[in-house]
Amino acid sequence: xxxxxxxxxxxxxxxxxxxxxxxxxxEPFTITLATRAVxxxxxxxxxxxxxxxxxxxxxxHAVYFGIGGYAMGILASHAxxxxxxxxxxxxxEGTKSMLVIWLVAVVLSAxxxxxxxxxxxxxxxVYFIMITLAFGQMFFFFSISWAAYGGExxxxxxxxxxxxxLNTLVPIQYFGLCLxxxxxxxxxxxxxxxxxxxxxxNAARQSPARAETVGLNPMRLRLxxxxxxxxxxxxxxxxxxxxNRFVSPTMFSWQLSGEITVLIIIGGVGRLMGPVAGAVxxxxxxxxxxxxxxxxxxxxxxxxxxxxxxxxxxxxxxxxGRPGGGGxxxx
Amino acid sequence: xxxxxxxxxxxxxxxxxxxxxxDVSLELRPGEIHAVIGPNGAGKSxxxxxxxxxxxxxxxxxxxxxxxxxxLATPERARLGLGRTFQVSALAMEDTVLQNALLGAxxxxxxxxxxxxxxxxxxxxxxxxEEALGRVGLAEHAAxxxxxxxxxxxxxLEVAIALTLxxxxxxxxxxxxxxxxxxxxxxxxxxxxxxxxxxxxxVEHDMDAVFALADRIxxxxxxxxxxxxxxxxxxxxxxxxxxxxxxxx
Ligand SMILES: Nc1ncnc2c1ncn2[C@@H]1O[C@H](COP(=O)(O)OP(=O)(O)OP(=O)(O)O)[C@@H](O)[C@H]1O
Ligand SMILES: [Mg+2]
Numbered sequence: 001x002x003x004x005x006x007x008x009x010x011x012x013x014x015x016x017x018x019x020x021x022x023x024x025x026x027e028p029f030t031i032t033l034a035t036r037a038v039x040x041x042x043x044x045x046x047x048x049x050x051x052x053x054x055x056x057x058x059x060x061h062a063v064y065f066g067i068g069g070y071a072m073g074i075l076a077s078h079a080x081x082x083x084x085x086x087x088x089x090x091x092x093e094g095t096k097s098m099l100v101i102w103l104v105a106v107v108l109s110a111x112x113x114x115x116x117x118x119x120x121x122x123x124x125x126v127y128f129i130m131i132t133l134a135f136g137q138m139f140f141f142f143s144i145s146w147a148a149y150g151g152e153x154x155x156x157x158x159x160x161x162x163x164x165x166l167n168t169l170v171p172i173q174y175f176g177l178c179l180x181x182x183x184x185x186x187x188x189x190x191x192x193x194x195x196x197x198x199x200x201x202n203a204a205r206q207s208p209a210r211a212e213t214v215g216l217n218p219m220r221l222r223l224x225x226x227x228x229x230x231x232x233x234x235x236x237x238x239x240x241x242x243x244n245r246f247v248s249p250t251m252f253s254w255q256l257s258g259e260i261t262v263l264i265i266i267g268g269v270g271r272l273m274g275p276v277a278g279a280v281x282x283x284x285x286x287x288x289x290x291x292x293x294x295x296x297x298x299x300x301x302x303x304x305x306x307x308x309x310x311x312x313x314x315x316x317x318x319x320x321g322r323p324g325g326g327g328x329x330x331x
Numbered sequence: 332x333x334x335x336x337x338x339x340x341x342x343x344x345x346x347x348x349x350x351x352x353x354d355v356s357l358e359l360r361p362g363e364i365h366a367v368i369g370p371n372g373a374g375k376s377x378x379x380x381x382x383x384x385x386x387x388x389x390x391x392x393x394x395x396x397x398x399x400x401x402x403l404a405t406p407e408r409a410r411l412g413l414g415r416t417f418q419v420s421a422l423a424m425e426d427t428v429l430q431n432a433l434l435g436a437x438x439x440x441x442x443x444x445x446x447x448x449x450x451x452x453x454x455x456x457x458x459x460x461e462e463a464l465g466r467v468g469l470a471e472h473a474a475x476x477x478x479x480x481x482x483x484x485x486x487x488l489e490v491a492i493a494l495t496l497x498x499x500x501x502x503x504x505x506x507x508x509x510x511x512x513x514x515x516x517x518x519x520x521x522x523x524x525x526x527x528x529x530x531x532x533x534v535e536h537d538m539d540a541v542f543a544l545a546d547r548i549x550x551x552x553x554x555x556x557x558x559x560x561x562x563x564x565x566x567x568x569x570x571x572x573x574x575x576x577x578x579x580x
Contacts, residue, residue, distance in 0.1 A: 191447045199426075199450040200443045203434050206423040210431075213383070213421070214438030214496060215409035221443075323425075 004320035008273045015179065015280065023172040031171040032243070037283040038178045039239045044260050044267075044275030045185055046232030051261070052270030053193060054225040055205030059257050060116070060132030063139045064230040066252035067112055068105035068237025070143065073155040073247035075101050080158055098163045098177075101238055109234020110227050117226035121219055133254060140252040154248025161242055168242070178239050182276070185232055190272055192228075201225050233260070262300070266307050268314025271323065277315045335360055335394070336530050337413075337500045342381055342391035344374075344554075351377040352388065353554040357532075359500055364522065364531045366541045369551035375534045376418055378551070379504050382532070383415045384408045396499060409438065414498030414529070416489040418505045422477045429473040431488055432460035435495030463494040467521065483514045490521070501531040507540050519543055542566075550574070 015038065022030035043065055050056040078085050078094025085092045095101060120131040144152050160168045168174045192198045204211040204218035211218045241247040250256065259282070267278025285303065289296035311318040335358035344352040351374040359365050367375055380386040382393055384405030392401040400408050409415070422431055433450055436459040437443055451457060464470050467487040477485065486506055493501060506522070507515045519540045522531060526546075535541050541548065542562050549559040552574045558565060565571055 188447075191449075194449045194451070195447055196437050196443050196445045196450045196453065196456075198446075199430060199434060200437060203423040203426065203431075206425060207421045209385070209417065210421040210423060210434070210492075211438070212385075212405040213409055213415050213417075214435045214492065215406045215441070216434075216438045216443060217404070217406045224444075 004271070004273075004316065004323070007277075007316060007320045011273050011277055011280065012183075015276070019172060019175050028171045031175050033283055033287055035171070035175045035178050035243055036240075037279045038175065038182050039236050039243060040260070040263060040283065041276040041279035042178070042182045042185060042239065043233045043236035044264050044279055045182070045189055046229045046234075046236060047260050048229075048264050048270065048275050049189060049192070049232065050222075050226050050229035051264060052274070053198060053201050053205065054222050054229075056121070056222060056226060056229075057129050057261075058132045058226070058229075059129045059254070059261065060134070060136035061230070061233050061260050062136050062252050062254065062256040063112055063116065063132075064109035064233040065237035065240065065256060065260070066139055066143065066247075066249075067109045068234035068239075069241035069247040069251040070149065070155075070237075071105040071108055071234075072101045072161065072238040072241040073157065074149055075104060076157045076161055077149070077155050096159070096161045098161045098168070098238075098242065101161060101242075102235055105234045105238035106231045109237070110231040112234075113227045113230025114223070116230075117223045121222050121226065133257070136252060136254050136257055140249055140254070143249040143252050150248070152249060154246060154250075157242075157245045157247075160245055174243070178243075181235070181239070185235075186272065186276070193272070197221070197224070262304055264314075266304060266314055268316035271314065271316040271320075274314050274316050281315065336396060337382065337502075337532065338394045339378070339382060340392050340394065342378070342388045342393070344377055344381060344386065344388050350374075350554045352381065355391070355551075355554070355556055357549055357556065357559070359530045359532045361530055362526055363546040364526050364533055364544045366533045366535055366545035366548045367551055368535065368538075368541055368548060373551040374554040375551055376504055377554075379415070379502055379532075379534060382502055383413055406438075409496065409498075410441065412496075412499030412529075414493035414496045414501045416486075416493050416501075416503045416506055418508065418534075420482075420485040420489055422485060422488060422492075424476075424478045426477060427473065428464065428469055428475050428477060428480065428488055429457075429460060431477060432464050432473075432491050432495055433457060435463070435492035436460045439496045459495050463491040464488075466494060467491045468517075483510050486510060486514075486518070490518075498529055500529055501525065501533075503531060504534045505536060506533070507535055507537040515540055 019031045019034040047061045050058050075094045076096055079096045116135050120128055123131055149155050162168060163177060166173045166177060200211060200216050201221045204221050208218045237251060263278030263282040264275050266281055268274030285300055289299050307314060338358035340356050342352050342355040355378060369375055377386060381388045384403060392399050395411055433456055436456040440456060464473055467490050469484060469487055469491060472484060490506060507518055510518055515537055522544055525531060545562055547559060547561060548565045549556050550571050557574055558568050558571050
């Protein structure tokens with residue numbers, strides 16, 4: 001428990017120190033990499049609630065990431081072209097306000113998670129993986145054929161969206177904003193894991209029969225967790241699109257679902273900081289190895305294999321040992 | 332009978348060619364321990380699953396407090412007042428003993444949709460969980476992980492969780508299994524006192540315990556109840572001796 005707290009603090013300090021150093025020595029690209037890591041971590045924190053606490057191996061979380069991305073792309077593109085969006089006879093204005101975009105991203109991805117959860121949570125194991133993957137592919141191919149919003153080419157946004165009091169185009173400011181969101185969500189995640197809901201969800205994963213026998217409905221618990229999970233990953237999608245000022249069908253791709261899953265496994269499934277540790281390592285590998293060889297995915301695969309074979313709790317588990325018990329829930 | 336707490340009426344369940352329950356009618360009356368005995372594979376666990384909601388009978392119905400609960404799911408039956416323990420412990424193994432007991436109190440309270448406060452910080456739930464652990468003698472193991480508990484302690488935790496539900500009826504599937512002579516004796520004494528709180532439908536292989544505890548016994552063989560009666564009546568029954576006791580005693 002102690003060691004995990006120390007490790008968590010160390011990860012956070014590194015996450016702040018590296019971009020701060022980069023800012024001072026005028027290395028904006030490093031800040032962009034750190035921002036990318038923070039956003040991928042946020043997406044993975046979302047998935048980790050479903051996967052780590054709830055035990056739902058969703059292989060389609062790109063759906064929510066993509067919905068968040070397209071929420072940003074569509075709203076901002078209407079705003080930059082000064083043409084309202086026509087929807088069911090309604091005329092909706094676009095917006096360049098991040099707050100509005102985030103709200104739309106969260107609501108839409110939560111709704112999608114609700115529908116997909118209702119349809120797929122009746123299954124488990126491999127079937128659940130396949131169904132969530134199938135939903136991901138559905139959204140992927142839909143976005144490819146959605147010519148109004150760029151189809152295969154995606155959508156570019158000229159200027160990053162705005163946040164009150166910040167100049168989001170300054171890399172360190174946008175990084176700070178994303179980091180703040182990640183910290184708030186991590187705080188929520190830590191509380192959730194210890195909450196009555198977290199206790200019940202955690203028990204429903206370990207022994208559904210036990211949960212039912214004390215009057216809890218595992219399906220309902222999982223569905224709520226799935227919706228929360230999708231909403232968080234959706235928010236990350238909106239931030240990711242804003243980072244790149246670009247959104248394309250790749251945000252819906254199964255590779256992206258896979259990457260979010262992989263970085264959780266590298267960091268530690270069900271551990272509070274697992275997704276963060278995983279994302280930092282993932283982005284670092286992607287950048288360092290990606291510069292050396294175009295086959296960097298092979299090395300990533302090898303790293304993953306080592307983690308699965310020798311460090312079942314991921315990097316966090318390797319360094320901090322098993323999750324603490326007495327203090328209450330996992331995080 | 333109208334005043335039965337829990338009753339089954341002509342329950343039948345088939346798995347392909349196997350008839351696991353055939354026209355089983357039982358009742359559990361206030362204040363009693365009603366033991367269900369029978370050889371391995373007689374259909375005792377299947378019967379419990381139908382009473383508690385994991386399995387749906389092909390025919391017949393289950394009533395709890397005069398209400399037909401045959402169509403209700405397990406969690407709903409639990410909230411109406413069924414406290415079940417499993418033949419093979421079903422516990423959250425990575426969680427602590429206290430967390431497991433707290434889960435019972437939480438389920439019973441129905442106040443699960445809380446996302447921020449700490450579960451262990453809920454005084455009322457915690458008191459309920461700690462009291463139940465104290466009653467089965469697990470208080471000093473509260474902070475231990477279930478995976479570190481011995482087999483017998485896990486059986487006790489199963490009972491403690493059922494206690495936190497403050498059920499109207501207990502349904503226990505072999506609570507003595509694997510307890511050893513000492514453990515069995517203590518569990519027997521505990522269940523003896525428990526019947527005053529709520530009646531117990533007790534599936535058990537340990538005949539010493541059954542004869543010591545049961546107000547009534549039903550004998551299940553190949554899914555059918557071949558006899559129901561007091562300890563003396565069952566002991567004296569020729570049919571029971573032949574079908575079941577004869578093999579063991
Ligand atoms: N899900 C199932 N599918 C098929 N057959 C089953 C199923 N569950 C139980 N059975 C069969 O039904 C019969 C009754 O099983 P059950 O587990 O109820 O017996 P039991 O009396 O509890 O036995 P034991 O004393 O060993 O616990 C057995 O023949 C068993 O193989
Ligand atoms: Mg059995």
